[in-house]
Amino acid sequence: MTPELGYALTVAALVLAVYGSGAAAWSAVKGRADLRASSERAAIGVWLLLTACMLLLVYAFLTFDFSVRYVASNTNRGTPFYYRITALWGALEGSIILWGWMLSLYTLIVVARYRRTQPQLYPWTLAVMLGLSSFFLLVMTIPAPPFERLSPIPPDGRGLNPLLEDSGMITHPVALYLGFTGFTVPFAFAMAALIVGRTGDEWITITRRWTIIAWYFLSLGLLIGGWWSYHVLGWGGYWAWDPVENAAFMPWLTATAFLHSVMIQERRRMLKLWNLTLIILTFSLTLFGTFLTRSGIIGSVHAFTQGSIGIFFLAFLALVVLGSFSMLAWRLDRLRAQGELDSIVSRESAFLLNNLFLVAAAFTVFFGTVFPLLSEAVKGVKVSVGAPFFNLVNIPIFLALIFLMGVGPLIAWRRASAENLRRNFLMPVAVGIVGAALCRAFGVGNLLVLLCMGLVAFVAATIALDFWRAARARRRTGDGWLDATWGLALRQNRRYGGFVVHLGILVIALGVAGSQAWSTQTEATINRGATVELAGYTIRFDDLQPAEESNHVKVVGTFSVSDRRGPYTVLTPAKKFYPQEQTPIAAVDYRLGFVEDLYLVLGDFARDGSHATVKIQINRMVSWLWIGGLILTLGAALAILPEPRRTPARPRPEHATVA
Amino acid sequence: MNRKTKFIAGGLVIVAALAYLVYAGVTQSVVYFVTPSELGAAPVPGKSYRLGGMVQPGTLKWEPKALDLRFTLSDGKATVPVRHRGTPPDLFAEARGAVVEGTWSRDGYFQATTIMAKHSEEYKAPHDGSQAGYQELLKTLRGGEGKP
Numbered sequence: 001m002t003p004e005l006g007y008a009l010t011v012a013a014l015v016l017a018v019y020g021s022g023a024a025a026w027s028a029v030k031g032r033a034d035l036r037a038s039s040e041r042a043a044i045g046v047w048l049l050l051t052a053c054m055l056l057l058v059y060a061f062l063t064f065d066f067s068v069r070y071v072a073s074n075t076n077r078g079t080p081f082y083y084r085i086t087a088l089w090g091a092l093e094g095s096i097i098l099w100g101w102m103l104s105l106y107t108l109i110v111v112a113r114y115r116r117t118q119p120q121l122y123p124w125t126l127a128v129m130l131g132l133s134s135f136f137l138l139v140m141t142i143p144a145p146p147f148e149r150l151s152p153i154p155p156d157g158r159g160l161n162p163l164l165e166d167s168g169m170i171t172h173p174v175a176l177y178l179g180f181t182g183f184t185v186p187f188a189f190a191m192a193a194l195i196v197g198r199t200g201d202e203w204i205t206i207t208r209r210w211t212i213i214a215w216y217f218l219s220l221g222l223l224i225g226g227w228w229s230y231h232v233l234g235w236g237g238y239w240a241w242d243p244v245e246n247a248a249f250m251p252w253l254t255a256t257a258f259l260h261s262v263m264i265q266e267r268r269r270m271l272k273l274w275n276l277t278l279i280i281l282t283f284s285l286t287l288f289g290t291f292l293t294r295s296g297i298i299g300s301v302h303a304f305t306q307g308s309i310g311i312f313f314l315a316f317l318a319l320v321v322l323g324s325f326s327m328l329a330w331r332l333d334r335l336r337a338q339g340e341l342d343s344i345v346s347r348e349s350a351f352l353l354n355n356l357f358l359v360a361a362a363f364t365v366f367f368g369t370v371f372p373l374l375s376e377a378v379k380g381v382k383v384s385v386g387a388p389f390f391n392l393v394n395i396p397i398f399l400a401l402i403f404l405m406g407v408g409p410l411i412a413w414r415r416a417s418a419e420n421l422r423r424n425f426l427m428p429v430a431v432g433i434v435g436a437a438l439c440r441a442f443g444v445g446n447l448l449v450l451l452c453m454g455l456v457a458f459v460a461a462t463i464a465l466d467f468w469r470a471a472r473a474r475r476r477t478g479d480g481w482l483d484a485t486w487g488l489a490l491r492q493n494r495r496y497g498g499f500v501v502h503l504g505i506l507v508i509a510l511g512v513a514g515s516q517a518w519s520t521q522t523e524a525t526i527n528r529g530a531t532v533e534l535a536g537y538t539i540r541f542d543d544l545q546p547a548e549e550s551n552h553v554k555v556v557g558t559f560s561v562s563d564r565r566g567p568y569t570v571l572t573p574a575k576k577f578y579p580q581e582q583t584p585i586a587a588v589d590y591r592l593g594f595v596e597d598l599y600l601v602l603g604d605f606a607r608d609g610s611h612a613t614v615k616i617q618i619n620r621m622v623s624w625l626w627i628g629g630l631i632l633t634l635g636a637a638l639a640i641l642p643e644p645r646r647t648p649a650r651p652r653p654e655h656a657t658v659a
Numbered sequence: 660m661n662r663k664t665k666f667i668a669g670g671l672v673i674v675a676a677l678a679y680l681v682y683a684g685v686t687q688s689v690v691y692f693v694t695p696s697e698l699g700a701a702p703v704p705g706k707s708y709r710l711g712g713m714v715q716p717g718t719l720k721w722e723p724k725a726l727d728l729r730f731t732l733s734d735g736k737a738t739v740p741v742r743h744r745g746t747p748p749d750l751f752a753e754a755r756g757a758v759v760e761g762t763w764s765r766d767g768y769f770q771a772t773t774i775m776a777k778h779s780e781e782y783k784a785p786h787d788g789s790q791a792g793y794q795e796l797l798k799t800l801r802g803g804e805g806k807p
Contacts, residue, residue, distance in 0.1 A: 586749050
């Protein structure tokens with residue numbers, strides 16, 4: 001019964017979404033309030049139906065209803081309780097449901113929030129969002145139906161991919177999809193603004209906050225993905241420039257560009273066309289990413305299920321790109337800039353450069369990812385460019401971006417005077433140079449790492465300088481230091497939220513540089529009772545024991561580790577054997593640290609336990625990535641807070657009149 | 660030179676530098692994807708390849724003490740001997756597909772630096788063979804180690 005019920009719910013949601021989209025558009029054309037109300041009810045209906053779909057599928061998972069093919073493919077009777085719930089988004093069909101459901105949720109928020117405040121833009125926004133929902137519901141109906149019936153009903157399912165039995169897999173897809181779907185809202189508002197012809201600034205303010213939210217979730221998704229890769233896959237890395245990762249990274253880059261260039265539009269009435277282009281690009285890249293990874297045209301180690309879904313996404317992508325850029329062309333005359341650039345040494349140019357580099361990074365990632373396709377089409381040779389290409393091209397770009405991160409927030413608008421430059425940058429540049437020199441003195445030899453450290457010190461100094469000045473200015477009005485700092489962060493939450501995000505990025509940059517430059521590893525076969533040494537650690541192989549879990553058996557190695565001061569820890573890396581798998585899967589064990597992680601992977605072992613092969617890695621500064629992610633979270637939260645009302649009577653110091 | 664020209668000129672210089680970076684990146688890091696028969700036809704020592712094929716049954720040799728892994732990749736028409744220093748990765752086994760990255764050695768074998776075995780999101784129903792292997796492993800582990 002469940003498959004049929006689920007399918008019926010999906011089709012009903014599709015019909016409602018198509019109707020709602022049409023009704024919202026027609027209500028906008030004819031100005032009919034009754035149709036508008038009807039389309040809102042349709043949006044609520046779509047959300048209710050999709051919620052019912054999700055709950056039904058969760059119920060099917062919890063009750064082991066193997067008449068549903070998706071349940072039988074992604075779970076078995078041994079799968080632990082919580083993984084039976086998260087198995088919902090363990091594979092393609094369920095991910096699409098999750099995607100559609102989040103989209104319908106965002107649609108509801110748009111209805112609730114903008115129904116009264118944006119009477120002109122809102123009906124079109126609703127029409128676009130319901131139209132986009134229709135596409136995902138169509139995918140759920142034809143190429144990737146989650147409720148397909150399986151007959152005959154098997155006694156047990158195949159089981160969840162063992163690699164997905166991890167806490168990272170519970171949160172990573174949710175964050176990533178909240179990011180991906182979040183970009184739908186800015187896109188829908190952009191389209192509405194183009195249709196109505198109100199390309200003024202109100203929609204851009206709405207769009208900015210939504211983009212920060214989507215951007216934040218996407219950042220979180222990327223970081224959790226890195227964490228999952230780090231502690232599950234057992235190769236000791238967090239980023240491999242795999243097509244799947246690149247697919248999520250490209251919209252992140254263009255969205256970051258938008259978040260910066262939108263400030264120029266707000267402030268100087270410039271770059272309207274460019275900002276719209278970035279919104280369209282970001283949204284299209286989220287679709288492109290899904291197409292890329294789901295169509296199987298690019299080989300990836302992630303190797304998702306393939307099927308006709310690729311062609312659906314490609315057609316939809318073509319429709320979105322052609323449609324939205326045609327609308328841009330149609331409204332081109334309304335997108336002229338009202339301001340113009342005054343000087344090369346100005347905040348405008350810093351932001352323009354930032355955009356140029358971010359888009360260039362997105363382009364190089366795109367180029368590297370589709371390079372195998374290009375090469376095969378043009379020259380007929382199968383080639384690929386791997387991590388070395390992406391690193392070589394992107395390291396200079398990201399170093400330049402870090403530099404601009406220091407310049408942008410402090411340099412004056414329009415034209416920076418020599419006095420402005422000296423006042424704001426003399427101290428930070430000195431700090432940067434001293435920082436790099438100190439690193440050199442402590443034995444850092446790698447030029448790129450030195451450069452990175454120097455730039456990070458420079459940027460951190462600009463942030464500290466700005467904050468200190470502003471807090472001091474507030475203190476003169478009588479506040480204590482703590483009150484001044486708090487008040488400042490809350491009063492100018494956008495600016496200081498941005499700074500905190502920058503700090504998070506700096507910490508992540510240090511983590512990337514440090515882990516790339518200073519990590520070390522070895523691999524050895526150790527006899528029971530024997531030891532191996534690496535970087536001050538002595539690792540002794542003590543024991544090997546089997547253990548049985550609900551859905552697999554594992555062989556657990558026990559390794560006691562001591563460092564220079566004595567016994568340090570006991571690590572128990574394992575090999576897991578799943579009955580549905582032909583080969584075992586490593587379960588890494590590690591001890592995380594602020595400076596370095598000790599990371600053990602059990603490679604191979606003798607069945608009598610006499611010896612084991614183990615890969616030992618000392619991964620330095622990897623924890624900084626996760627710490628940076630936490631800082632970034634704080635900053636994004638601060639930036640999303642509603643801005644306090646300005647009190648125009650209170651004059652603000654010159655350097656703080658920004659953002 | 661007026662402001663606009665300056666801006667455009669500056670932008671062009673940066674774009675040109677980026678284009679050169681991409682060009683240099685591609686020429687330095689391009690890896691040719693070959694099958695065993697393509698590699699066998701014209702191997703160039705020292706050049707980077709990505710070699711894809713099936714691990715021929717009966718050829719996998721793993722010497723744990725020396726961390727020496729040897730196997731033969733086949734595409735049905737030709738075979739290439741491969742050597743690698745390190746443990747075979749998870750998901751890597753005889754009669755399964757694998758992609759190795761590395762260079763052709765003058766001594767007549769492929770020196771792999773990385774071995775990639777395909778991950779798959781959805782799992783196939785177990786073959787009878789692997790199921791038997793799993794049961795056998797369970798038995799050895801329980802019996803051999805005297806698990807209570």
